[in-house]
Amino acid sequence: xxxxxxxxxxxxxxxxxxxxxxxxxxxxxxxxxxxxxxxxxxxxxxxxxxxxxxxxxxxxxxxxxxxxxxxxxxxxxxxxxxxxxxxxxxxxxxxxxxxxxxxxxxxxxxxxxxxxxxxxxxxxxxxxxxxxxxxxxxxxxxxxxxxxxxxxxxxxxxxxxxxxxxxxxxxxxxxxxxxxxxxxxxxxxxxxxxxxxxxxxxxxxxxxxxxxxxxxxxxxxxxxxxxxxxxxxxxxxxxxxxxxxxxxxxxxxxxxxxxxxxxxxxxxxxxxxxxxxxxxxxxxxxxxxxxxxxxxxxxxxxxxxxxxxxxxxxxxxxxxxxxxxxxxxxxxxxxxxxxxxxxxxxxxxxxxxxxxxxxxxxxxxxxxxxxxxxxxxxxxxxxxxxxxxxxxxxxxxxxxxxxxxxxxxxxxxxxxxxxxxxxxxxxxxxxxxxxxxxxxxxxxxxxxxxxxxxxxxxxxxxxxxxxxxxxxxxxxxxxxxxxxxxxxxxxxxxxxxxxxxxxxxxxxx
Ligand SMILES: CC(=O)N[C@H]1[C@@H](OP(=O)(O)OP(=O)(O)OC[C@H]2O[C@@H](n3ccc(=O)[nH]c3=O)[C@H](O)[C@@H]2O)O[C@H](CO)[C@@H](O)[C@@H]1O[C@H](C)C(=O)N[C@@H](C)C(=O)N[C@H](CCC(=O)O)C(=O)O
Ligand SMILES: Nc1ncnc2c1ncn2[C@@H]1O[C@H](COP(=O)(O)OP(=O)(O)OP(=O)(O)O)[C@@H](O)[C@H]1O
Numbered sequence: 083x084x085x086x087x088x089x090x091x092x093x094x095x096x097x098x099x100x101x102x103x104x105x106x107x108x109x110x111x112x113x114x115x116x117x118x119x120x121x122x123x124x125x126x127x128x129x130x131x132x133x134x135x136x137x138x139x140x141x142x143x144x145x146x147x148x149x150x151x152x153x154x155x156x157x158x159x160x161x162x163x164x165x166x167x168x169x170x171x172x173x174x175x176x177x178x179x180x181x182x183x184x185x186x187x188x189x190x191x192x193x194x195x196x197x198x199x200x201x202x203x204x205x206x207x208x209x210x211x212x213x214x215x216x217x218x219x220x221x222x223x224x225x226x227x228x229x230x231x232x233x234x235x236x237x238x239x240x241x242x243x244x245x246x247x248x249x250x251x252x253x254x255x256x257x258x259x260x261x262x263x264x265x266x267x268x269x270x271x272x273x274x275x276x277x278x279x280x281x282x283x284x285x286x287x288x289x290x291x292x293x294x295x296x297x298x299x300x301x302x303x304x305x306x307x308x309x310x311x312x313x314x315x316x317x318x319x320x321x322x323x324x325x326x327x328x329x330x331x332x333x334x335x336x337x338x339x340x341x342x343x344x345x346x347x348x349x350x351x352x353x354x355x356x357x358x359x360x361x362x363x364x365x366x367x368x369x370x371x372x373x374x375x376x377x378x379x380x381x382x383x384x385x386x387x388x389x390x391x392x393x394x395x396x397x398x399x400x401x402x403x404x405x406x407x408x409x410x411x412x413x414x415x416x417x418x419x420x421x422x423x424x425x426x427x428x429x430x431x432x433x434x435x436x437x438x439x440x441x442x443x444x445x446x447x448x449x450x451x452x453x454x455x456x457x458x459x460x461x462x463x464x465x466x467x468x469x470x471x472x473x474x475x476x477x478x479x480x481x482x483x484x485x486x487x488x489x490x491x492x493x494x495x496x497x498x499x500x501x502x503x504x505x506x507x508x509x510x511x512x513x514x515x516x517x518x519x520x521x522x523x524x525x526x527x528x529x530x531x532x533x534x535x536x537x538x539x540x541x542x543x544x545x546x547x548x549x550x551x552x553x554x555x556x557x558x559x560x561x562x563x564x565x566x567x568x569x570x571x572x573x574x575x576x577x578x579x580x581x582x583x584x585x586x587x588x589x590x591x
Contacts, residue, residue, distance in 0.1 A: 085126070085192045087119040087160050090138065091176060093191055094162075099184050104175040106168050116174050123159055126192045128185060128256055133158050140188065140256070141167065142181035143284075162188065182285035186255035190289055196262035197290055200231070200270065201411040204277040204287070206323050207298025207333065209455045210400045211251070211276040212236055213392065213432060214296060217404030217424045218274045224423035225413045226272065231265035233258065233275035236429060241268035252281035255288060272411060279304055279319040287326070294410035295327035296403045299336050301454040302491070306484040325349040331406040333399065334360050354410065356402035358395055365406045367398045374398075374465055379405065379421060386421045392433050394462040431565020433462075434583055438590050443550040443557040444472075445590070447582045449565040451480070451508075453491035456562065460499045463558055472558040474500040475546050477582075479508030479539070479563060480518055481571075489518060493525040500560070502549070503533040506542040508563050509571035539570065543585045561586070 087103075091113035094100035102109050103116060113119050124136035130149040133139055135157030139150070141164075150161065150170045161167060162176045162184050178184040190197065203218060205211045215234050222230040228242040235251040240261050252275065253261065265273060277295070281287045300320060302313045310316040317338060324330055324345040332342055334355045346353045357363035358377070367377040367388075376389040377398045385405065390397050401424050409415045428434075434447040444467070450459045456476075463474060476496050480489045496503065503526060505519040519535040526533045536542035543561060550557035561582040568584075569576035580588075 084122040085138065085188065086122050087116055087174060087176070088113040089191070090123075090160075090162070090188055091119075093187055094176060094178055094184055097183070097187060099178045099180060099187075101177045101179060104166050104168050104177055106172050118159070119174075121159075123192065126189060126256060128254065135159075138162065138188065138192070139173075140181060140185040141165070142185055145181075180285070182255070183288045186259075186285055186288035186290075189256040189259035193259040193263040196259065196266045197273075199266045200262060200273045201294075202290065202292045203272065203274045203407050203411060204290075204292040204295040204323055204327065205274065205298065205403075205407070206277045206279070206320050207296065208301045208303050208452070209458070210298045210396060210403070211278075212429060212449075213397055214298060214400040214403045214407075215274045215276050216427050216429050217401050218407045220423045220427050221404055221408040221415070221420050222272050222274070222411070222413060224419050225408070225417065229270055230272040230274060231261070231268075231270040233261065233273065235276055235278075236431075240265040240270065242270065250280075251276050251278040252286050255286045258286065274407075277323055279316050280309060282319040282322040283310065283315075290326065292323070292327040294329045294331065294407050295323045296331040296333075296407055297321075297323060297339075297342050298333045298400070298403055299454070300338050301452070302487060303452045303454075304485050306486050309484050321345055324351060327351060329354065329410045331356060331403050331410070333357065333403065334363050354406045356399070356406050358399045358402065363402075365402045367402050369395075369398075377401075381405070381409075381415070383416075385416055386418055388421050388425060390424060391426050391428050393435070393466070394433055394458065395465075396458045396462075397433070431567065431583055434566070434586075436586050436590050438547070438551070440590075441551040441557070442555065443547070443559060445547070445559040445561060445586045447561045447565065447586060449563070450560075451478075451492070451563040452485070452488050453495045456492050456495035459560060459562065460496065463560070464499070467556070467558055470556045472556045473502070473550075473553055474558045474560065475502040475504065475550065476500045477504045477506060477542055477546050477559065477561045478522075479506045479510065479515065480522060481508055482510035482513030482515075482518060484511075489522045490525045493522055497526055497528045497531050497533075501530075501532065502546075503531055504542050504546055505533065505535045506539045507537055507570055507572075508539075511571050512573055515572075539564070539582075540580050540585055543582060544589065547586075547589050 123138040133156040136159045139161040237245040355363040356365040379385040507515040566583045
């Protein structure tokens with residue numbers, strides 16, 4: 083399909099989004115009466131700085147009229163917006179009820195519906211989206227000759243070769259449609275994508291139907307003025323994936339899993355359950371040794387044994403979800419290559435464990451940054467190292483401007499299970515890092531925990547390593563929340579940072 087003003091108006095009309103078309107001379111319902119309405123658009127964008135001749139400009143979010151001041155000079159052919167901008171442009175405006183929904187639909191049309199040429203897999207949940215996406219990607223690639231694209235919060239890959247660091251967990255709808263077209267043109271036949279609650283909140287996946295989607299788990303997170311006003315809103319947004327998929331993979335037992343199963347029943351969507359705790363689930367994994375270094379996977383009958391490079395019981399749960407997803411898009415998960423494809427998957431900054439050659443110390447760099455993940459990480463440490471009675475140090479901060487509850491929850495998850503807490507800078511953005519650290523310190527109520535603040539994150543990592551080296555005994559250092567990221571978000575900018583993983587590599591040699 084070639085997108086023109088006429089076809090755009092028709093599409094928006096079909097979805098009951100079009101209010102009217104505004105030109106400087108008159109307002110109309112009939113797109114065909116607008117000049118050049120049958121001439122295809124050459125470009126589509128949501129950023130006025132990208133306008134070129136014959137661009138369809140989609141104005142959404144905190145858009146300001148002044149952004150369009152030079153738009154006519156740059157060749158804007160038309161705009162889509164919730165407001166009338168005829169005061170600053172002579173281009174026709176498609177005025178809509180909801181600009182983000184319009185953007186998603188128009189982007190899919192502009193790029194000729196690439197999602198219809200891909201088997202689409204979506205992964206949502208509070209924790210495990212990235213890991214499950216990587217596992218699913220690995221299985222499908224192994225079984226399809228590398229024909230699987232990936233959109234994740236770590237990076238995106240549209241051609242099976244190049245991985246590009248991503249900005250968002252779920253890309254803006256227009257970027258997603260463009261990357262899906264690139265993926266199809268590069269020969270990809272599958273796409274695995276993480277779907278955040280924000281993606282549904284701001285319509286980044288509006289109009290997309292997944293062939294298979296996973297609802298992994300849910301726990302309170304992402305509640306803040308710029309994300310979700312309440313847990314109810316967060317869960318409601320995540321639940322939208324159920325009615326936008328042809329088949330659902332559901333983690334059980336789990337908070338609200340019953341509600342999500344009801345959603346699926348109402349939407350007539352078949353459910354495949356997975357679990358490492360509930361033996362009656364469809365896909366399960368059970369440890370085969372006391373150390374939990376390998377698990378047996380089953381789906382009615384045994385699938386096989388697997389030892390993951392990514393340790394932690396929760397990663398075996400993520401692997402169950404990945405198997406179920408892959409099967410739903412036609413992969414034979416009983417072929418041993420499917421299971422083994424996950425064995426060596428590593429994700430930068432997740433469960434990276436390094437032993438200090440100079441002392442009895444293990445450092446784990448991980449991306450845990452809320453109650454559920456800190457708890458899961460500490461379960462792992464207890465299981466693996468508990469018998470050695472380690473002195474556990476948690477180095478953490480918490481993000482600024484968003485997910486405010488994490489500041490308390492991280493401390494609550496950790497304070498009765500660690501001996502030392504060092505509070506430091508995370509992506510504090512427009513907030514003062516010291517203020518966040520002090521808030522977190524204020525939540526420490528266990529008098530036995532030695533808690534303090536070292537604001538400079540690199541210095542904090544160096545300090546906890548030095549402390550462990552001086553300590554006479556076994557130490558486990560948990561450096562969480564930044565993974566392998568080489569920047570810290572401050573005042574809306576990415577400020578270069580050496581990275582927790584690379585500081586550990588430098589110190590441990
Ligand atoms: C709340 C939210 O979803 N915000 C996203 C949204 O911003 P927005 O539409 O309000 O954009 P804006 O930056 O205010 O600007 C308004 C519009 O003016 C345009 N503009 C701006 C300047 C100019 O000169 N000309 C111009 O046209 C911009 O391109 C934009 O389209 O659209 C932008 C891209 O189009 C996103 O970058 C931005 O994400 C912000 C940065 C963000 O951090 N979002 C977080 C909360 C988020 O989405 N997180 C989730 C993960 C969390 C989870 O796991 O649930 C995620 O999926 O990443
Ligand atoms: N199934 C799970 N249950 C609990 N914790 C998990 C699970 N999977 C991963 N984790 C923990 O959460 C951290 C982040 O994992 P991952 O990146 O896969 O999740 P995510 O949902 O993509 O997270 P985010 O939305 O914060 O980017 C891991 O480093 C680990 O500590």
